[in-house]
Structures are given as structure tokens and as C-alpha cells.
Amino acid sequence: MTVTQFEKLLQEYGSSIYGFCCHLTGNRMTAEDLYQDAVLKAFSKLQTIHSEDRARNYILGIAVRLYKNQRRKHTETPASDQLAPVPDVQNVAEETEQQELYTCVRRAVQGLPYRLREVTYLYYFSGLRTKEIAAVLHIPEGTVKSRLSKARSEIRKEMVDHGYETR
Amino acid sequence: MKQDEIIRKALSDTPPVPGELHGRLVHAYANRKPSHRRLYIAVTALAAATALCGAGVYVGTEGHFEDVMNWFGAVTGTTYEDATEELKITAVPTEDGIAVSVALLTPDKAPYPYIEQLAISDYTLKNKKKTVAKGTVPAAALTDTGTEILIPLEAPLVSGTYTLTITCFEGSAKGDQPLPIKGKWTADITVS
Numbered sequence: 001m002t003v004t005q006f007e008k009l010l011q012e013y014g015s016s017i018y019g020f021c022c023h024l025t026g027n028r029m030t031a032e033d034l035y036q037d038a039v040l041k042a043f044s045k046l047q048t049i050h051s052e053d054r055a056r057n058y059i060l061g062i063a064v065r066l067y068k069n070q071r072r073k074h075t076e077t078p079a080s081d082q083l084a085p086v087p088d089v090q091n092v093a094e095e096t097e098q099q100e101l102y103t104c105v106r107r108a109v110q111g112l113p114y115r116l117r118e119v120t121y122l123y124y125f126s127g128l129r130t131k132e133i134a135a136v137l138h139i140p141e142g143t144v145k146s147r148l149s150k151a152r153s154e155i156r157k158e159m160v161d162h163g164y165e166t167r
Numbered sequence: 168m169k170q171d172e173i174i175r176k177a178l179s180d181t182p183p184v185p186g187e188l189h190g191r192l193v194h195a196y197a198n199r200k201p202s203h204r205r206l207y208i209a210v211t212a213l214a215a216a217t218a219l220c221g222a223g224v225y226v227g228t229e230g231h232f233e234d235v236m237n238w239f240g241a242v243t244g245t246t247y248e249d250a251t252e253e254l255k256i257t258a259v260p261t262e263d264g265i266a267v268s269v270a271l272l273t274p275d276k277a278p279y280p281y282i283e284q285l286a287i288s289d290y291t292l293k294n295k296k297k298t299v300a301k302g303t304v305p306a307a308a309l310t311d312t313g314t315e316i317l318i319p320l321e322a323p324l325v326s327g328t329y330t331l332t333i334t335c336f337e338g339s340a341k342g343d344q345p346l347p348i349k350g351k352w353t354a355d356i357t358v359s
Contacts, residue, residue: 003197010189019181032188039192043199105177124171125178156170 001046001055009046010039013056016126020060023121024067026110034070038063060126061136064118071114101164108158109151116151119144229253230350232278244344247278250336251350254313258331258354264320265292265331265356267304270313278346282338285309287316288347289335292356294327306339329356 001009017038021031042059049055109120122133123144130148134141159165230253235244255270267287271279286306292299300320307316318331336348 003193006196007193010184010192014184014189015181018184022181023178028182032185035184036188036192040195043196046196101173102177102180105174109174109178120174121178124174125181152170152174155174159170159173 001049005052006046009052009055012052013059017056017059017063020121020126021063021067023109023125024063024118030070034063034067037066041066057128057132057136060122060128061138064122064137101159104159104162104164105155108155111158112151112154116147116154119147120151120155123148230276230348246347246349247338248349250348251352253279254336254348254350254352256331256333256352256354258356260324260356260358261317262323263317265318265324267316267318267331267333267354268313269316269336271309271311274311278338278348279309281340281343282309282346283340284338285314285316286337286339287318287333287335288337290318290331290333292318292329292331294329299324299329303337306337309338324356324358326358329358330354331356 014035018031018035021034021038022028025031025034038059041062042055045058046055049058109117112120118137119133122128122136123130128136130141130144133144137144230247230250233246233248234242235246237243253271253273253276255272257268257270259266259268269285273279284306287304289301289303291301300318304316304318307314331354333352334349338346338348
């Protein structure tokens with residue numbers, strides 16, 4: 001992969017990967033470090049990957065593993081990131097009803113256990129299919145589906161608790 | 168709105184990658200060190216192939232010493248392997264058995280200058296149908312050029328063609344442990 005192709009890759013998928021890191025960590029500073037480390041680690045492999053889609057999934061996989069390692073080393077991280085405030089939410093009172101709903105969903109996702117959370121972000125935010133998520137996380141596709149199902153039911157429960165109806 | 172759509176929209180709002188971070192990564196990629204992995208693999212493969220070819224040639228042409236180890240890895244003895252090209256045998260039937268002349272083709276090369284006696288450690292004598300005789304033969308004195316060893320037979324050979332195959336000699340010298348000299352030597356014998 002040439003420098004131009006690499007730059008194009010970051011322009012096209014960088015925000016998606018970075019956003020995933022933001023969601024995963026719940027903290028922009030940590031997300032920046034995670035994004036940077038994941039991309040740097042992927043350098044050697046990127047020279048042999050020609051499909052940009054595969055390159056993105058590869059970097060996402062590295063980010064997931066790096067974050068897992070971080071969590072193992074610093075046990076306080078998962079607790080703090082679960083409690084981290086939702087980014088870009090300044091004033092809840094000014095939100096419209098729909099924005100309130102989205103805020104509720106984001107909080108519900110952030111409150112999910114890590115295993116459910118990473119699958120939820122990869123599926124709903126990064127737009128990966130269950131098969132791709134299975135490849136990224138090195139787990140069976142059936143496990144991805146069951147985790148997604150659990151995540152959905154948890155989110156639904158949270159939404160119902162806040163008075164929202166779901167289909 | 169369906170739940171999936173709500174979740175997707177709720178999570179879609181993300182901050183852009185900071186420009187400085189993007190620039191730093193592109194700069195790092197442009198200045199990355201080239202990977203020498205392929206070159207390393209090629210050089211390693213070439214070295215391995217050369218070593219293997221060398222070993223093949225070595226095995227085929229020249230004898231060499233090898234340690235004998237026990238189950239625990241301790242060296243308990245020494246053998247001399249692949250000596251086929253260093254000794255030449257001829258066999259002639261006699262009244263008492265078969266006289267085997269052993270000629271040293273490399274008499275100055277170790278271990279031959281140090282061997283005082285040479286015995287046949289393992290031989291088989293076969294005709295077209297079966298093995299006529301096999302076993303070991305006691306040592307005979309070794310000179311600078313070779314030696315002659317008599318393989319005794321219980322009964323004289325009947326007429327026919329025989330093949331004598333020796334797979335191991337045993338060299339010995341006073342005060343030294345016997346040295347097995349391994350290889351494969353054959354000689355045809357015709358009894359009329």
C-alpha cells in the first residue's frame with residue numbers, strides 16, 4: 001500500500017475507526033491513543049493488504065485487542081469508561097425528544113458489559129456484518145449473534161424503563 | 168422507528184479524527200522502515216538449501232565421525248559413518264570360506280592410520296534364493312594398504328553366484344574402544 005493509498009484509507013475509514021475507538025473507550029484522549037497505536041501496529045501488514053475494506057477490519061481488530069490488553073493492565077479503565085459522559089451532549093434540557101431517545105440509547109449501550117458493547121459498536125456503528133465481526137474478534141459467528149441479541153434486549157429494557165416504545 | 172435503526176442513529180454521531188493525529192500517522196507511514204521480512208525469508212531459505220545440499224554431498228562422498236548417545240543424551244561412544252567410498256572389498260571363495268580383501272583407499276585419513284586390527288562386524292552372504300551366512304568375523308591385523316579377512320563357513324559353497332554384503336567393519340587399537348566403521352560394500356562371488 002502506497003502512502004497515497006494509506007492516506008486515502010484513513011480519509012475514508014479513519015473517522016469510522018476513530019469513532020469506534022471513541023465509543024469503545026468513552027474518552028477522547030484514550031481513543032486518540034488507541035487509534036494511533038492500532039494504525040501504527042497495522043503498518044507492516046498494510047503493505048500486503050490491498051483491499052481497503054479488509055484493512056479497516058484489520059485495524060479494528062487490532063484496536064479491539066489493544067483495548068482489551070489495556071483493560072487487563074489497568075483495571076480501573078472499564079469502570080471509568082462506563083461512567084464517562086456521552087460526548088457532545090452539552091445541555092440535556094435543550095434536546096428534542098428524538099435526541100433524548102438517542103441519548104438514552106447511547107447511555108444504554110455504554111452501560112452494557114464490555115463483550116456486548118464491542119459487538120454492538122462493531123455492528124451498529126462500524127457497520128460490520130456478523131461474519132466480519134466474528135473474524136475481527138476471533139469468535140464464532142453464533143456467539144456474535146447471541147451477544148447482539150442480548151445487547152438488543154438490554155437496550156430495549158432500558159428504553160422501556162425510560163418510557164420509550166420499541167418495535 | 169425500528170430499534171435497530173434507533174441504535175444505529177444514536178451511535179452515528181462521532182467526532183472527526185483530529186487533523187494533527189491524521190497528519191502524524193500519514194507522516195509516520197511515509198517514513199516507515201522498509202520490511203526486510205521477505206529478504207530475510209529468501210536468505211534463510213537459500214542458506215538452508217545450501218546446507219542441505221552440502222550435507223547431501225558430504226554424506227555421499229566422505230566418511231565422518233558421529234557420537235553415540237544414550238537415552239539421556241550422554242555421549243557413550245563414537246562411530247565412523249559413510250565410509251563406503253573409503254574402503255574397497257574383493258571376495259574370493261576358498262576351501263575354508265571366503266577370503267575378503269579390504270583395501271584402504273584413503274589410508275592417511277583418520278581413523279585408518281590409528282587402527283591396528285579390522286574385523287567384519289556385520290555381513291550377509293546371499294545366493295539367489297536365501298541368505299547362506301551372516302554374522303561377524305574376528306579381527307585381522309591392518310596394514311598401511313589394507314587387510315585380508317577370512318569369513319569361515321561351516322560347509323563349502325555349492326556352485327552358483329553369491330553376493331557378499333558388508334555393512335559394518337570394526338576397527339580396534341590397543342587401549343581404545345572399538346570403532347564401528349559403517350557403510351555398504353558388496354562383492355559378487357561365483358563358485359563353479
